[in-house]
Amino acid sequence: MSDQNMELRKAGLKVTLPRIKILSILESNPDAHLSAEDVYKSLIDAGEDVGLATVYRVLTQFESAGLVTRHNFDGGHSVFELDRGDHHDHMVDVEDGTVIEFTSEEIEKLQHQIAADRGFDLVEHSLVLYVRKKK
The missing domain is CATH 1.10.10.10 (Winged helix-like DNA-binding domain superfamily/Winged helix DNA-binding domain)
Structure with missing residues (x-):
């Protein structure tokens, strides 16, 4: 099979x-x-x-x-x-629509901390950054 x-x-x-x-x-x-x-x-x-x-x-x-x-x-x-089971975030190039995957431990920790500071547990999130190449 x-x-x-x-x-x-x-x-x-x-x-x-x-x-x-x-x-x-x-x-x-x-x-x-x-x-x-x-x-x-x-x-x-x-x-x-x-x-x-x-x-x-x-x-x-x-x-x-x-x-x-x-x-x-x-x-x-x-x-x-x-769906490969791994968490990652995305950047989308606003010029051509290219999608770039990335991971950042710093961003992950910060998101959990922001939620905790406000009395919440972060259970899921989606982060999309819209970017343009530097000129």
């Missing part, structure tokens, strides 16, 4: 050809933040016959199953990345 079949079954999803193909695209671009349109274009370029509506539906199912994480970085435009 292939790794993709096992991942789908482990996530509680039935193994179907569109799901396998879409998961394969995501796995072949593990650091990418792909829109449904990006996935669809990759399928078309590979000669696959999967509709855009199917891509949206499968990505939403993957999100519900915990296989991918959805981000809405700019203007409600959703992008998806494989």
